[in-house]
Amino acid sequence: MSNIPETPYGQYEFFLKNSSDHLFPASVELGCRDWNDNRGRHTDCRILMKWANGEIECMDWHFFGALKLIRRQLALQDIYPICYGANRNIIVTGMALEMGLGLKVYKAKIGSYPTRHDLVRIFATGEDVEPVTVEIQEEFQRQWVESINRNQGMG
Template sequence: MSEHSLYVIGGEEDEKVSIVSSDVGNSCRLVCSVRGETHVVDERDFFEALLVLRRRSLEPKGLIPFCYGASMQVWPSGMARDMGRGLKAYKMEIGAQARELVGIFEAGPDVIPSPVSVQEEYHRKWIASLRS
């Protein structure tokens, strides 16, 4: 079990959410505390759980976590999802192979906080750019 305290974009000044990640059987569980509410998500990997949590619980409040897992140019490979339970993902750049792995709950100066739909669209464009 790990606890992550993440700043959120779209909230009050210096607002944070608390996300606790844990393995529950074959599932990856995230428990998020935000504005007095608790949200629980169980998925096949932690990246997928974060996507669902963002869509279902954070984006309706106008919130985007400031972390690599919610950054426009970050997405895990299939192997990172299968072998690493989606805790690490690659930084992507259109037209270039992904090389740098980052923790999805970590943050850095190159995080581009994005809604899930924007992150998914960038991932599709990145894949297409490699086929060109």
């Protein structure tokens, strides 16, 4: 794998917020390696996040997963990225992970399906971003799935 060249996937800038609501700039650099061998297809998506007081690098098979790994480490310091990938009310779909390498998620509301207009980049930001822990975000996704299943049962 080390001989597989990494494809750059861009750099993004946004802010981090600490428990005192202090904002400070951060940046991420994205790279991806994709290869096939006798065991099948493999993908390593790497994120290097840097800010004035540190840096964290994580890898997963999609960028959203790598961001979650970084967010878990940041949360130990009470630091949260202000971007849609760390937002409370988002859902991620299998198609977004597999076809888009987890670079986009849907802004969602309990009980309704998001549309393509709700699709946002994980490192984009907006006034509606509410950064939360990975666990709170995953709980929202579970609640959203339950609400959709309940609504389907009513038809």
